[in-house]
Amino acid sequence: MSKTPKNAHKPRGRKRVAVIATGIGATMLLGAGSAAAANMDGQSDVFASGTASQLADSARAQADQQHKEALAKKKAEQRAKDSKNDRSSRDADRKTSAKKKPGSWTKPVDGKYELSAGFGKGGDRWSSKHSGQDFAVPTGTPVKSVSSGTVVKAGPNGAGDGSSYGNAIVIKHKNGTYSQYAHLSKLNVKAGQQVKTGEKIGLSGSTGNSSGPHLHFEIRSTPDYGSGKEPIEVMRSHGVKM
Incomplete structure (x- = not known):
């Protein structure tokens, strides 16, 4: 019967230690890899969030920027449209004036109007009898020169005739x-300016x-208040139907 060597089990112990060490190393490596993977996932989330x-x-x-450009384009188009309308209005006024012969007469307003307070009538808005003929029209209605001539007065306070005239x-x-x-509501001419029949x-x-x-509206024999004539009769004498 053979004897068992004294160191027969020693290799097995070394193998066991090696296996354990290998397992520990693998665990540590796996843990480090998992940690690295977790860290990379965290960085990916932060990068994705920042990019979004x-x-x-x-x-x-x-x-x-697109909204600002659209607004700017719209404003530019509106300005161009307004400018075109102004030019068309001025051209129409010039054509209307050109059709009128020098010395001819026309109505002070066109379109729809109502003859309200007449010449010589009493009222609570003036201290004496009415000195002219009123044309009831909306604010902003173009007012035209009834005949060619020279502007001798233009301004507030009745252009010198009193504040009641505006x-x-x-x-x-x-x-x-x-x-x-x-x-x-608005004056388009000044004193000394030449105007044509029908000019705004x-x-x-x-x-x-x-x-x-x-x-x-008044017809006067002088430029000042108090020299008024019956305007409807004067206009009709010039062939203007009121």
């Missing part, structure tokens, strides 16, 4: 008579002593 935020900011900035214009015509236009000189309004928008 940048894309969202870029999209908003692009949308804002903004007013007085024109001297070639036959020596004068026409006056009062309560205007201002816009109707309700300035001065006025209870509502209208044109106060």
Whole structure:
């Protein structure tokens, strides 16, 4: 019967230690790999989140820029349209004036109007009898020179005839008579300016002593208040139907 060597089991112990060490190393390596993988996943999430935020900011900035460009384009188109309408209005006024012969006469307003307070009538809006003929029209209605002539007065306070007239214009015509236009919301002419028959000189309004928008129109023998004539009769004498 053979004897068992004294060191017969030693290799097995070394193998066991090696296996354990190998297992520990594998565990540590696996743990490190898992940690690295977890760290990489965290970095990926942060990168993805940052990228999404940048894309969202870029999209908003692009949308804002497109909105601003659209508004600017719309404003430019509106300005061009307004400018075109102004030119068309001026061209129409010039054509209308060109059709009128020098010295001819026309109505002070076109379109729909109502003859309200007449010449010589009493009322609570003036201290004495009415000195002209009122044309009831909306504010902003174009007011035209009834005949060619020279502007001798234009301004607030009745152009010197009193604050009750508001903004007013007085024109001297070639036959020596004068026409006056009062309560205007806008003046388009100034003293010394030459005007043609039918030329737009201002816009109707309700300035001065006025209870509502209208044109106060007078025919005078002088440029000043107190020399008024019956305007409807004078206009009809010049072939104008009122």
